[in-house]
Amino acid sequence: MKIHAIHHVPYEGLGFIADWISDNNIELSQSLMYDSPTLPVTDQFDGLIIMGGPMSVGDVKEYPWLLMEKQLIADAIDEGKKVLGICLGSQLVAESLGSRVFKNPTPEIGWFPIKKTFLFHSWFTLFDDKAEETFFHWHNDTFEIPEGAVRLFRSGGCENQGFQFEDHVLALQFHPEMNLPIIEGLLQASGNSLVPRQYVQNAEKIVKNTTLHQEKSREMLFDMLSCFFLD
Numbered sequence: 001m002k003i004h005a006i007h008h009v010p011y012e013g014l015g016f017i018a019d020w021i022s023d024n025n026i027e028l029s030q031s032l033m034y035d036s037p038t039l040p041v042t043d044q045f046d047g048l049i050i051m052g053g054p055m056s057v058g059d060v061k062e063y064p065w066l067l068m069e070k071q072l073i074a075d076a077i078d079e080g081k082k083v084l085g086i087c088l089g090s091q092l093v094a095e096s097l098g099s100r101v102f103k104n105p106t107p108e109i110g111w112f113p114i115k116k117t118f119l120f121h122s123w124f125t126l127f128d129d130k131a132e133e134t135f136f137h138w139h140n141d142t143f144e145i146p147e148g149a150v151r152l153f154r155s156g157g158c159e160n161q162g163f164q165f166e167d168h169v170l171a172l173q174f175h176p177e178m179n180l181p182i183i184e185g186l187l188q189a190s191g192n193s194l195v196p197r198q199y200v201q202n203a204e205k206i207v208k209n210t211t212l213h214q215e216k217s218r219e220m221l222f223d224m225l226s227c228f229f230l231d
Helices: 016-023 065-078 088-096 180-193 203-230
Strands: 002-007 027-032 047-050 082-086 101-116 132-143 149-155 162-165 169-172
Touching: 016 203, 047 065, 047 088, 065 082, 065 088, 082 088, 082 203, 088 101, 088 132, 088 162, 088 169, 101 203, 132 203, 180 203
Parallel strands: 002 027, 002 047, 047 082, 082 169
Antiparallel strands: 101 132, 101 149, 149 162, 162 169
16 A cells, blocks of 8 residues: 655654554655645556644645645545545644534643544444543534534534545544654654633643553554554
8 A cells, every 4th residue: 555645844754653653654745735735647656644733724825835735636526535634734624524614612732632523433443432532632523413423422622523525535633643752752843832711731731641542542553554544
């Protein structure tokens, strides 16, 4: 399998996804949009992963490459490629499917539980007996569930935490891939703007919670990636 990953900022890498790709001997190509905004054509990959970033989907004047990225996402979906969007990536997927992306009622930054909205799902087998699991979040925006898609998760701070479209598109607002080095990079880049509130943790609490939750997050991510891309 060939997977292509799109990155929007240098401090939001693949994290635990890179470990899964290495473990499964998957061929990886990448676009670093912040450095050299070039993208492949769809016949060069089997799966597409769109990562997070601090920009919004409408920031096309500041980031004109968003336009060609949106087109690639739409083309990949139309051609039945496996498409996974995380955070900003999920919002770009939602917009590509015709949905509105807008400001969430509250920022959601830190480790918070998500609740599943399904009884069983073949992409999330480790959720079978769990009402909720704790994952990392860092977002201000959110999306409406696209027409024809199915909501998969919600949280206390954000109603739409993930959706599935048909059998080949997965969008996750939360971050199952983030490890301590990436989170420390995020805090270094944007931590000064954190104002603790109900769904915003301070830097110290975020780091502490990372050590508590990242291994479980990694385990559930690996299960999801294998079920989604390989089964």
